[in-house]
Amino acid sequence: MRKFGVIGVGHVGVTVAYTLVTKGIADELVLIDTNEKKALAEQLDLEDAQARLDTNTKIKIQDYSDLEDADVVFVTAGDIEATRTGKGGRWAEFEETKEIVKDIAPKLKNSGFHGVVIVTMNPCDAIAQYLQEQGGFDRQHCFATGTFLDTARMQRVVSEQFGVNAKNVEGYVMGEHGESQFVAWSTVRINGRQLKEFAEMNHKTLDYDDLKEQARLGGWRILEGKGYTSFGIATCAVKLAEAVISDAQLFCPVSSYNEELDTYLGQPAVVGKNGVEYVADIQITDDEKALLKDSAETIKSKFATM
Amino acid sequence: MRKFGVIGVGHVGVTVAYTLVTKGIADELVLIDTNEKKALAEQLDLEDAQARLDTNTKIKIQDYSDLEDADVVFVTAGDIEATRTGKGGRWAEFEETKEIVKDIAPKLKNSGFHGVVIVTMNPCDAIAQYLQEQGGFDRQHCFATGTFLDTARMQRVVSEQFGVNAKNVEGYVMGEHGESQFVAWSTVRINGRQLKEFAEMNHKTLDYDDLKEQARLGGWRILEGKGYTSFGIATCAVKLAEAVISDAQLFCPVSSYNEELDTYLGQPAVVGKNGVEYVADIQITDDEKALLKDSAETIKSKFATM
């Protein structure tokens, strides 16, 4: 029996919930929000949907004790308005999301929950670490979507240059799920070729800074147009949860703890039944290592001072 | 190749779009909205999601000519705020949705589109008819979700009384997708038994008026809690579209034209590749027939005077 929890039924949380229900992934689902009427409304709307689906998901709301035997809990609370309109990008949410975590973490821990936590809050890396610390969760068991989403955006942006499928583009955006992130271009490959090589073969001159900007700004363009982002991030979160549930040993960039840099940040790792099974030791250039270190410093210094 | 269009990417439209993409139902999808930035944002968000999905949907935006060879077009425009806060329930949207239809209908017709139109706008029955008339569409080819959603709500409400699965509850809510709708209780069955009988066998005394109120008010409770409804209605709309695409000859209540009552309204019909293949001649009581007639009169008189 697959059981999931969603704490925070905003745009991301409900899209995660809807995905779990409409694709028949969840057998049981617990929704929790500070706005009880909203949680109830989402429950009812999801139940209405089920009369027209072939699958069944039992939905409960508002009781942390129901999370005791959940396999995966998504923590998706936050205030995207702060990110959208505030100063400092995703860090504008930190004050608020820290307060949320202070409230959530002990409740989640005290429920007896011993599964895996997947975080989509912002600032993604810092808040995942904060939640891990506040809840006393094992580091493996608590990680965030991080640059898994930014990587999807990079894949899209690069694929558009060549008319290939975004799935044919490999490689990673690393570091902060925020302004200090970077594309590890040395890892980017298309149809089995290094990006640079592939571009030459196709007589394309690539403006890496521009591609990076487009990838980094991806979320902002969506934010500007719809006021929030939901489908990309929720799809990333659900894919990670499925990797946990089926112990997929999925290789992908997520925000997890880096021992050497002593912080959570986006880096390729392997996700399985224990959450982040291990961080992958991939090959990147010295310049990229420096960028990763810089991004780590950014996260750590902001975390320390905010 | 399965091709869909969505006109109006509000809460319902984007949930329809997301469902078609995340479940791999659509091979091609066209999104159209008066707010171009919103349409672009939804396209980008859905494309970000696809890097993490195993399926592929080509997404285009804003060009009616792309609808020429679409199999199904969802018309999901509207202003739920008017319904939520205005007077007269869903009719509060009519003035605005009529204007929308005046704009949409000729563009859709002139695109060369010759598929099936599924409407989720409000007031559902009147606006579906208005769209059919304005666009000069064949009546079979243009229908609305109507009481398919209300029926899902009735199924949920009744199932909760007995701890059964909502899917085990048969029967129909008929008439207006609005205040004059009614549950055709004579059609309601659980686990193969008439509802009345089933209740007696389970020593339950049912308050039909209360159940009806709960079913009728279902949407309002969701509206109050989340500001709109999306999952139930989108799931209904997608199920109808799948019935068209695979020529399922699906038997279900939708809003379609009733010859005798000379109006669109919610009634059991059979949905297939031609849209509404035929209205089902089901058995209801004389009282229910009178309620259906009353509901038809309500729709027609409001339609005529607003």
Add this chain to the structure above:
Amino acid sequence: MRKFGVIGVGHVGVTVAYTLVTKGIADELVLIDTNEKKALAEQLDLEDAQARLDTNTKIKIQDYSDLEDADVVFVTAGDIEATRTGKGGRWAEFEETKEIVKDIAPKLKNSGFHGVVIVTMNPCDAIAQYLQEQGGFDRQHCFATGTFLDTARMQRVVSEQFGVNAKNVEGYVMGEHGESQFVAWSTVRINGRQLKEFAEMNHKTLDYDDLKEQARLGGWRILEGKGYTSFGIATCAVKLAEAVISDAQLFCPVSSYNEELDTYLGQPAVVGKNGVEYVADIQITDDEKALLKDSAETIKSKFATM
């Protein structure tokens, strides 16, 4: 985590296994067969498939102790050749399937397995009861597909008369999954109408005996053409397993224990996390009750004497 076992990887067992894998239903799957090379071959073939799927299922073989924490175990062993060519239809397999059960039942019980057993062996009703008794399983927890498949065939045969979708045909085949079964015509409805009424409205004269023969012979026509049946029966079995996993409280005909008639036989019941939650008290005619009693007698007397 959803875990399933399949004991007996013949045509039905492997189709069940493939369905669980290809649709991403199972997180873990245990295959057991007396032919170890066959079990290994199926494991490898299913693993080859997974490199091309987006989902993951961990597959183990041949060890009963892996079934300890399985949610559902399918028992799909048997020798369809005996049914196809032997005397007495599905009873021709009884001698052999009893031997299989004598081997399987204690091993399954001793594994510590405490989930639900779904049986597709033949003769279906007798062997399910025999397995329940031999393994000392709770009656609720051990049931067979029974007339769930025959009902699908009846739905198909009836639907073909009217050009409707088989899913629009309700009603049940009851009794033995074998020659003494019968269609409870009083329960058959199309698009909300009693079959008789629906036929009259469509100016059709139905030959019930012929329809019954076609429904009863459905499996034999398939058996003749391909040497076994697999897709229909496996799809039935998987649907029942999904009902258990998600506690769907699915209302459908299965072979389960009837207190009054003191035998397993096909009858509408409700399937949920406990297996057969309860037998549904549906309304059938006195003639149909007599047929059910006759079918029960057939099963019991053959069971007693073979």
Add this chain to the structure above:
Amino acid sequence: MRKFGVIGVGHVGVTVAYTLVTKGIADELVLIDTNEKKALAEQLDLEDAQARLDTNTKIKIQDYSDLEDADVVFVTAGDIEATRTGKGGRWAEFEETKEIVKDIAPKLKNSGFHGVVIVTMNPCDAIAQYLQEQGGFDRQHCFATGTFLDTARMQRVVSEQFGVNAKNVEGYVMGEHGESQFVAWSTVRINGRQLKEFAEMNHKTLDYDDLKEQARLGGWRILEGKGYTSFGIATCAVKLAEAVISDAQLFCPVSSYNEELDTYLGQPAVVGKNGVEYVADIQITDDEKALLKDSAETIKSKFATM
């Protein structure tokens, strides 16, 4: 509307058909076989399954004219017994499959069919080319699964060495879908690292010849255990068909025409709505190029002399 045809409903053909039906991929499906009773039995079995599925696929049999508007036709005829027991591996089927193709090709061409042909027959490369020539199909439009399956087997074998997910293993088996195939080891990567490097990091010494043997022998182990292979090959074929239907521009090894070597053989290509959109110009070593040439020579010389 998605329409598929399957010519040859043996083990592979029916598994393809079942996958298209059970996953709701096909809206319409045409089955053709020289054994009409078998085709009918499969149709009935698939129709029985549909009463228990939420999706609908219209199934027709035996009429080539129904293929006129099919998007994809799978040609899955053959005699695996010849491969399993005959001399010369998959080439043992060539005499028979050539006869089959002589019969099928003109019928398929004359049906007016103008979609994409996906071949799973053996010897895979030669017979795909023979079918393309006999039917006068465009080379792009007619290709075979080829080493797509062998690559899956290589991924599995390599993944087992490291306890990673087979999906995390990249790289290609190239050349003949037969004895002269080879693993292009220079293309094999795990979790973003070259295989050699990854092995060193994990302190593993790899026996490449042994891995290659296991990969090459993969199918034979399955063949030995179950008498045929079905799930892996059918899953490969369906994935390719989905790539055509949704114009996925999927990058993967398939058997297609290589201009330089003037033969069909397994090589990475990009699959979309036109079938093989283009052969990918990947980087392999000079030794691998020589192996590819050798494999091409093997195919060509056998083709010429058998």
